[in-house]
Amino acid sequence: MLRLLGVVILLLLVVTAAVFASPTTNRYDVITTELKGLEAAHSTIAQIFSIGKNNEGVDILALRVSVTPQQIDPKKVGHLLVATHHGNEPHAALFAIAFIRDLIKRFESDELWTSYLPQSEWTIIPVLNISGYNEDVREEYDIDPNRDYPNPCLPQESVGKLASVQRLMELFDTRTFSGSITVHGYLKSLSYPWGTFATSDKTLDHSEYDRIFAKAARFNGYPYGTGTSVVYSANGCFEDWVYWRHGAWSMLIELDSGSPSDIKKTVRAVASYFDDLSSSPSNQHEFSATCTEGEGIAIE
Numbered sequence: 001m002l003r004l005l006g007v008v009i010l011l012l013l014v015v016t017a018a019v020f021a022s023p024t025t026n027r028y029d030v031i032t033t034e035l036k037g038l039e040a041a042h043s044t045i046a047q048i049f050s051i052g053k054n055n056e057g058v059d060i061l062a063l064r065v066s067v068t069p070q071q072i073d074p075k076k077v078g079h080l081l082v083a084t085h086h087g088n089e090p091h092a093a094l095f096a097i098a099f100i101r102d103l104i105k106r107f108e109s110d111e112l113w114t115s116y117l118p119q120s121e122w123t124i125i126p127v128l129n130i131s132g133y134n135e136d137v138r139e140e141y142d143i144d145p146n147r148d149y150p151n152p153c154l155p156q157e158s159v160g161k162l163a164s165v166q167r168l169m170e171l172f173d174t175r176t177f178s179g180s181i182t183v184h185g186y187l188k189s190l191s192y193p194w195g196t197f198a199t200s201d202k203t204l205d206h207s208e209y210d211r212i213f214a215k216a217a218r219f220n221g222y223p224y225g226t227g228t229s230v231v232y233s234a235n236g237c238f239e240d241w242v243y244w245r246h247g248a249w250s251m252l253i254e255l256d257s258g259s260p261s262d263i264k265k266t267v268r269a270v271a272s273y274f275d276d277l278s279s280s281p282s283n284q285h286e287f288s289a290t291c292t293e294g295e296g297i298a299i300e
């Protein structure tokens with residue numbers, strides 16, 4: 001009897017160890033399969049690559065779309081879309097896939113010969129927070145990935161704790177990105193820097209941002225403005241970091257419901273945003289406001 005009990009306990013330990021060593025991967029597997037299918041069907045313009053491994057040693061996959069997708073071409077204008085910092089916002093990953101499908105369609109249409117597309121290179125990361133996505137939780141290892149980026153109002157040592165965030169920051173060492181999008185849900189807004197706690201939320205590019213976003217928002221009817229004015233102030237967010245640190249034009253999407261029609265209209269809004277952007281990053285992206293105290297509210 002004791003021996004039988006011992007065997008049962010051993011089996012339980014083995015299963016528990018297996019579960020913790022390899023958390024549920026079903027949801028990310030679905031996205032991976034989707035990416036591989038798109039790559040196989042459109043290999044001349046779409047290639048999968050890894051931006052590196054997260055804390056669990058899992059590769060964070062990206063898709064590169066360009067007329068020469070096998071490698072980075074620094075002469076092309078770089079654009080980035082990263083979704084699913086928060087694992088419990090699953091429509092962000094679906095949005096990234098819908099965006100890829102639309103982009104591929106444009107690359108395979110006559111638009112390729114009448115637009116800037118041949119001179120552009122796109123990097124799309126559908127899921128940054130893989131374990132959170134699989135478990136349907138906001139955080140990654142109990143850390144909010146979208147509060148883990150340096151900004152002028154945070155001490156350096158308090159951020160960059162997650163490997164996924166480190167890998168995404170390192171991606172910016174591989175090439176210049178002119179335009180950037182990050183996708184969340186479900187507050188229905190399009191926003192641009194600043195979103196950090198400061199005496200002013202206006203960048204030196206405020207009027208240019210306002211012009212570009214007004215046009216983009218016509219496609220989906222979303223409210224638009226600075227992160228602070230249409231979402232809420234928060235510290236350590238990707239959308240501020242990418243502009244402050246690299247000058248990349250920055251859009252944060254908060255999807256509405258994430259329904260098929262919401263996604264379709266927002267894909268058009270995003271296409272308008274990218275079409276309208278300058279082909280190079282801003283050269284006046286410094287932070288000129290004064291930081292104020294604040295912790296940020298963890299809602300979306």
Ligand SMILES: [Zn+2]
Binds near residue numbers: 085086089184185300
């Ligand atoms: Zn979010």
